[in-house]
Amino acid sequence: MTTHHKYSPVGQGDGPRPRSLTAAELWKLVSQRKFVWVACLVVLLPFIVSRKYPEPLVEEELTPPPTASDDVTTLIDFTVGGCNIWKGDWIPHPDGPAYTNTSCRLIQDHQNCMKNGRPDLGFMYWRWKPHNCELPLFDAKAYLEIxxxxxxxxxxxxxxxxxxxxxxxxxxxxxxxxxxFNDGIDLNVHWHFKSYNFSLDIVWAPFLVKSTEDEAEGYAQGIEKLHLDMVDESWAPSLHTYDYIVLSSGQWYLKPSVYFLEDKVVGCHYCPKLNLTEVGFYYAYRVALRTVFDFLISSEYKGVVFFRTFTPDHFENGRWDNGGNCTRTVPFESRAISLEGMTLEMYTIQLEEYGKTLRRSTEYSFKLRIVDTIHASLLRPDGHPGPYRNFQPFAHDKHAKVQNDCLHWCLPGAVDTWSAMLMDVLTHL
Incomplete structure (x- = not known):
């Protein structure tokens, strides 16, 4: 097939030979082309400068994104009982939380912001208000009865x-x-509510797929080794003992890692000293989620799967390792901020892989529901421990330089709303 060029070089292309251009016409043409290039640059520049993390170099080749005609995210129903509880704003809640660090002795120290001396307590006095409906507060007794x-x-x-x-x-x-049961380091802990014969476990599986940071596969300790096609043995064998599971992951994929498929290295993320292809964590995360959903389907699980979305951090003025902090004391308004950058990329991957699994609904018998906490969490820069992940960090020096935690959440606090959201989904199964 012949390609037709409006401005073909002399002697090429179809049709009559074009006449010579005058100097004025030539300058006009050049100016037009300059305008096109400048326009393209203006359009692309925000995307170029906003990138905080490298794009996976082989993402397009190995796992192409859906086309416009194959947008699996349209299969996702974000309504719960007829309302989208995930989009809204935080409003004042004078009653405060259902518990405190004195009424609950189970809070780990690095999330116990009151014990550690956080001076402002306003972060505990907000309630999530969806735009077009109400989200009931978490009713612990009603939950236990269900x-x-x-x-x-x-x-x-x-x-x-x-x-x-x-x-x-x-x-x-x-x-x-x-x-x-407690494994001694609080990573895997089991609790039982005797009056309700109800068991609640936490299972440590930071990648959901098989991983180790120990020396293995010919690689030194300190860099993660991920088998992206193998589900983590910490939860796979016990899957059928659970009636309900809450799955979540994401932030650990930012760590330097080497990736394996079928026991062969396929690349890495941030491994400049290794002679490996940089494929990036977006690729790894997509493949891992696909492995997890495939496993749930092939294992013929018959329970309920709640899939919780990605958790944004709120580091400002730097990263976690170079002075970043989170000093805000009130929530953002939804109209003032939106998902972007790496957080948006990870969330998009989640929605796409979740949507692809929904499309296969005839292949499995478990119930699959999304718990889309990302939007409410994005609006809570005030909800993190900050410097108060440690006990009284400024007791001896009010100007001490302290590493901040702007990823995890103070307890009680914003994260309590995730339970209200989860229960609302549960009651509408």
């Missing part, structure tokens, strides 16, 4: 554990549970 005789597991990373502890503290206001 799940009596059942077994739940939160499976994921330290954010999953953060949510688990919030959940546990709320339930403990109704009945103090018995600890039936």
């Amino acid at each position: 799940v009596a005789g059942k077994k739940w597991a939160f499976i994921g990373d330290s954010i999953a554990r953060n949510h688990f502890q919030s959940f546990l503290c709320s339930l403990a206001q109704v009945e103090v549970p018995d600890c039936t």
Whole structure:
């Protein structure tokens, strides 16, 4: 097929030979082309400068994104009982939280902001208000009555554990549970509510797929080794013992890692000293999520799967490792901020892989629901421990330089709303 060029070189192309251009016409043509290039640059520049993390170099080749005619995210129903509870704003809530660090002894120290001396306590006095409906506060007694005789597991990373502890503290206001298992480092802990015969577990699986930071596969300790096609053995064998599972992950994928498929290295993320192809964590995260959903389908799981979305951080004035902090004391308004950059990329990957799984709904018998906490979390820069992840960090020097935690959440606080959202989904199954 012949390509037709409006301005073909002399002697090429179809049709009559074009006449010679005058100097004025030539300058006009050049100016037009300059304008096109400048216009393109103006359009692309925001995307270029906004990139905070490298694009996976082989993402397009290995896992092409959906085309416009194959937008699987349209399969996702974000309404719960007829309302989108995920989009809204935070409004004042004078009653405060359902528990405190004195009424719940189960909070880990690095999330116990009151104990550690945080001077402002306003972060505990906000309530989530969806734009077009109401989200009921978490009713711990009603929840325990619904799940009596059942077994739940939160499976994921330290954010999953953060949510688990919030959940546990709320339930403990109704009945103090018995600890039936602890691995000694609080990564895997099991609790039992005797009156309701209800078990609640936290299972440590920061990538959801098989991983190790120890020396292995010929690579030194300190860099993660991820088998993207193998589900983590910390939760795979026990899957069928749970009636409900809450899956979440994401932030750990930013760590330097080497990736394996079928026990062969396929690339890495941030490994400049290794002779490997940089494929990036976006590629790894997409493949890992696909592995997890494939496993759930092939295992013929018959319970309920809650898939919680990505958790944004709120570091300002730097990163976590070079002075970044989070000093805000009130929430953002939804009209003033939106998802962008890496957070948006990870969220998009989640929605696409979740949507692809929904499209396969005839292949599985479990119930799959999204718990889309990302939007409410984005609006809470005030909800993190900041420097108060440690006990009284400024007791000896009010100007001390302290590493901030702007990723995890103070308890009680904003993360308690995730439980209200989760229960609302549960009651509308």
